[in-house]
Amino acid sequence: MSRLDLKRGTVEMIHGSGGRASAQLVAELFARAFRNEWLDQGNDQAQFDLPPGRVVMATDSHVISPLFFPGGDIGSLAVHGTINDVAMAGARPCYLAAGFVLEEGFPLADLARIVESMAAAAREAGVPIVTGDTKVVERGKGDGVFITTTGVGVVPEGLRLSGDQARPGDRILVSGSIGDHGVTILSLREGLGFEADIGSDSQALHGLVAAMVEAVPQIRCLRDPTRGGLGNTLNELAQQSRVGMQLDERTIPVREAVRAACEFLGLDPLYVANEGKLIAICPAEHAEQLLAVMHAHPQGREAAIVGTVVEDPQCFVQMQTQFGGNRMVDWLNGEQLPRIC
Amino acid sequence: MSRLDLKRGTVEMIHGSGGRASAQLVAELFARAFRNEWLDQGNDQAQFDLPPGRVVMATDSHVISPLFFPGGDIGSLAVHGTINDVAMAGARPCYLAAGFVLEEGFPLADLARIVESMAAAAREAGVPIVTGDTKVVERGKGDGVFITTTGVGVVPEGLRLSGDQARPGDRILVSGSIGDHGVTILSLREGLGFEADIGSDSQALHGLVAAMVEAVPQIRCLRDPTRGGLGNTLNELAQQSRVGMQLDERTIPVREAVRAACEFLGLDPLYVANEGKLIAICPAEHAEQLLAVMHAHPQGREAAIVGTVVEDPQCFVQMQTQFGGNRMVDWLNGEQLPRIC
Structure with missing residues (x-):
């Protein structure tokens, strides 16, 4: 043969x-x-x-x-x-x-x-x-x-992270800019050329996670906002924990090229897939320390605190916009991007 | 919604x-x-x-x-x-x-x-x-x-089964009749009607395996002859262990309906897929005990000793046919049955 x-x-x-x-x-x-x-x-x-x-x-x-x-x-x-x-x-x-x-x-x-x-x-x-x-x-x-x-x-001994652990008062962090992966794939598929400036963020995050849980074992939960993006993933977590969330749009990192591509494509970066970012929820008193640990890691340099967990029996995720208004960040209802991962 | x-x-x-x-x-x-x-x-x-x-x-x-x-x-x-x-x-x-x-x-x-x-x-x-x-x-x-x-x-503690453990003199057992799954699927696909008398043997074998390894922890290796059937699986094991094998066709259990269907379809049951059968190789001195344990289990009632491991630097699998001749049981070279599992 x-x-x-x-x-x-x-x-x-x-x-x-x-x-x-x-x-x-x-x-x-x-x-x-x-x-x-x-x-x-x-x-x-x-x-x-x-x-x-x-x-x-x-x-x-x-x-x-x-x-x-x-x-x-x-x-x-x-x-x-x-x-x-x-x-x-x-x-x-x-x-x-x-x-x-x-x-x-x-x-x-x-x-x-x-x-x-x-x-x-x-x-x-x-x-x-x-x-x-x-x-x-x-x-x-x-x-x-x-x-x-x-x-x-x-x-590791002593950790018990789960999506149902978020509590009112907790802070919500993301490890870096959102939307890179989804916009790259869609631009490539549609032949738009945005992907020349962007590129997928696909990467393995276990090194970052190890640093985070070692420094702050009190972290409530971690989740990577893949399909459905930050918006859906936060809704999932809110439902699981039976809490609401209040985000601050100005603090959510989005790269300029991604923002521009999303505007052109009529997409909301909140619902665009990521493959190398994570959401962390932790008690307020540990949030600054966790942010510092993330900033010190190459995969968390652009990490930010983007919101707070609040009491809400309806489990709504809401966001203060850059213009000061408040909007609902609902579940994604329609198909945004098929076969993104 | x-x-x-x-x-x-x-x-x-x-x-x-x-x-x-x-x-x-x-x-x-x-x-x-x-x-x-x-x-x-x-x-x-x-x-x-x-x-x-x-x-x-x-x-x-x-x-x-x-x-x-x-x-x-x-x-x-x-x-x-x-x-x-x-x-x-x-x-x-x-x-x-x-x-x-x-x-x-x-x-x-x-x-x-x-x-x-x-x-x-x-x-x-x-x-x-x-x-x-x-x-x-x-x-x-x-x-x-x-x-x-x-x-x-x-x-379980103390077991180390692997396809490279077969040794000359070991006995080769199968847990029951071969070819049922593959013939059922092919007959169904071709609309031949044989499947009315046969049916796939698809089943989970871990109960049988537990009984076998508990009674005879000396078992060298187990493998389920799925795609490629008994013929290919034995060739894989022979290669891994750097041994030859000598089978006795008369002892290999094949149901009459499967044999008839294979003849009609021009298939060799040795190469037809199974989804609820296993091959066991064990030292000769434990073979009869292992066979008895298999016979006592509902999934091993038709188990049989079908051959012996022999020394052979070329790792050939050979079979004494029912007519007394000796034939090579080579690797399957062609595509026999696509999408069988």
Whole structure:
């Protein structure tokens, strides 16, 4: 059997057969790029020891279109997204699993580029991809590649972060500017050219989280405002905790290029997806210390306190606008941006 | 917002938006069916304690077509398949995660049926689905529903099963008749009617595995012969352990209806997928005891010793046929059955 043609070859149905061609795809592409002691064992599962503590598990399916974009691709996004979901429990992400659904005819060169990017993201984050699976569907029954990643991690002793822990008086922080990822993807898709100045913020946030929970273990909850953006994520948290929220628009960091693109596109940056930002809610007395810790970390340099948790049996999120008015930040009702992650 | 129309409604792009419609789909369909304390927390990840021991993680993407078949559907299959991958390490499966990729226009009634079936399979197996994710792709960019499940479990103290542990002289056992799943799916797809007499063998095997490893902790390795069937799986194990294998065709259990269907279809049952069978390799001196334990379990009543591990630097799997000849059981080279799981 000759080697995979990673320059001109394409994904074929036979690569999903479970036979020799499947084994070759795994060996010459996936196992080569992800190389580690667990994959080298060649079993259908990985075995490892976890440090003591509560275990965290998160899974995310990725269907972003287009597959490649300024600041990343579906591969790096699939690694960052799941690492972040694990990290938002205050946990240290330890291991990743990856399931691929490939479409017949997809260029192996593109697949190799995606897999290399995943491997680089996993290496950089220090979270190995230890097990996986690959399936192939017929042309027209998929869209290039979908990647589902699952992560496990461990929560340090004494932490119990959850979306239902916000209390009136708590402060709401965000780690940096919002809307970068969503605007980049939409601009690219529509051929608008804004993405030249922006780029996705896709990144793994577990380093920032570790610094934050070590300094301020009193943090109530962390969440990354991905699909649905800051607006929806705050509504989710308000509902879970049965509280209201009062935001101050002037303090919410939005990059100029993102603001301009949103105006052009008729989008509200509050509802645009992020892939490298987090929301933190913590007791008021720890907010300044938490902000200082975030500012001292490369991923939190633009962090800001953007609002306060308030008592509200209706769980409304409201925002004082830059012009002094007060507006509702409701759940996103319509479809804003399909296939953004 | 009115309730989901689970009778006449369909999956819409907005169900993947991360907004209110996404939250509704999760609340009224997934969380309702899978209901447990972890999902009720409403976080993007689940937190739990694991019993002490080495942790096992496995992931499987499911793209089977058709989605419903005699003996199961993509939902129950996705639960059984991943539980089995975890169990094959000798582990007790503890928790599952599920990622869904839905196609726009897919009937919500079908989705509900699949989700109910997953919930029932998880309940029956005692392995809760504690976290998940849902994405939606445009019509023609998917195929109804793809489900990626990931499982974690824990290996009892003292066990170290792996595909590289087979040694010359070991015995090879299978837990029951082979080929049922693959023949059922193919017959259904081709409208041949054989499936009326057969049905998929899809089932979770962790109960059988627990009985086996408790009685015979000396087992070298377990593996479920899914895609690629018994033939490929034994070749994988032979390669991993750097050994050869000698099978005896007369001892390999194949149901009459499966044998007849395979003859009609020109298939070799050795390469047809199973979803509820396992291969065990164990030292010769424990083989009879292991067989007795399997026979005593409802999932192992038709278990058989089907061959012996031999020394062979070329790692060939060979089989003495019922007519006394010896044939090579090579890796499956061609595509036998696409989208079988």
